[in-house]
Ligand code: ADP
């Protein structure tokens with residue numbers, strides 16, 4: 001479904017509102033992440049269809065009230081509703097976007113409500129940003145921010161970035177909803193595995 005010129009204008013407005021709100025959030029989980037999710041979501045939508053306006057809105061708003069930046073309380077759906085109401089977007093559309101924003105996180109994967117096609121696209125796009133070269137950088141950035149080492153040879157009682165690859169990131173490919181998403185995930189996971197192999201080889205070589 002193509003967007004109307006009015007919808008395109010609304011997307012530009014929402015984009016600048018989200019950009020302003022996320023300004024203070026560090027790289028890896030700020031507006032740069034949102035822009036990459038939007039780009040991937042557009043790509044997936046071009047292959048599998050779905051309402052592009054809803055896909056773009058949910059991509060832009062999916063982390064607007066991330067719990068990490070709001071005392072542990074996830075407020076994205078609440079902020080999404082506020083922003084879209086101010087722009088006088090149709091109530092059905094606002095509710096659809098809020099439902100997506102509320103249900104795509106990895107944390108919720110076991111008790112999330114069923115996702116619509118648009119929700120599946122945005123979830124895949126968000127997960128893709130945890131993979132590949134970007135996924136590696138984000139994992140390292142997370143470690144730097146939360147004082148978590150990337151690798152501790154021989155240590156088993158402390159979580160590392162390398163553990164995160166295994167605990168979460170290498171599981172994402174199998175959780176992708178769309179074929180387009182799965183193909184992109186496969187490619188990105190392959191690159192991460194190559195990186196990890198090289199990294200571990202280099203580490204062992206110097207021990
Ligand atoms: P999003 O909400 O965009 O899906 P998260 O907030 O879960 O992403 O995580 C942001 C980034 O930090 C991701 O790239 C993720 O892989 C990384 N990350 C999350 N938890 C950890 C962890 N325990 N160790 C290392 N990296 C992490």
Ligand code: NI
Pocket residue numbers: 033037062063126
């Ligand atoms: Ni995200």
